Amino acid sequence: MRPTLTHIALHVPDLDACVQFYSRFCAMRVIHERAGKGSRIVWMAEPGKEHAFIFVIMPGGQDRQLAADDYSHFGFALASREQVDAIAAQAAEAGCLIWAPRDEPYPVGYYCGLRDPAGNYVEFSYGQPLGPGSEAMPIP
Template identity: 50%
Template sequence: MTPAFTHCALHVRDLDASIEFYRRYCSLDIVKEHGEGKGRTVWLANPGAERTFVLVLLGGGPARTQGKDDMTHYGFGVPAREDIDRIAERARAEGCLHWEPRNYAPPTGYLCAVRDPTGYVIEFSHGQPLGPHGDSA
């Protein structure tokens, strides 16, 4: 038996703000939705990956805080190094940049991190050997 990693579920403070954030920063779309009010839940995925991996957002969660030295995060790969700089610039202007862009030795690559509306930290990276934009070197 080999279990498959299919989803990550997060309780979020403001579901609609979180949906908008993940659309704008991560290009995720709603693929399933059920419930109402605090029980409302959405599944988000990259186009074409709806049956592979989803981010599940559950409404009604508490705000979160995380220190700059706490490396707890989840990550998204991007196709170009310049994408990291664009994401960081937007996040800086919107007051949600968590880690400035920085370069790390392989396999980590070039990255920055952004806080979502609940306070979860999302890393954006280029040069990691993961996902469709992975560096095969």
């Protein structure tokens, strides 16, 4: 048996705000919506990855109050440092930037962090041995 990670399911306090956040900052799109337990359930995925990995977003969650030094997060890779800077600038303007762009030793790389409307942290990175351009990088 070899399990495959296919999705993460999140209960959130404001479904529409989270859908807008993941659409705007993560380029995810709604691939499925349905009624569920008196509300609606939304599936979101990155284009081209609809059959590999999705976020299932449902209403009814509490706002997460993560500590400033809590690095629990969802990680998204970008193709350049400039793209990290662009996301950080958009997030600062929207009031959801929590970690300004910073450089860390390999394998962490260059990254910034945002807070989604449910309180989850979302990292955008470049230079990790994951994501765009990572095929040539060794995983430590």
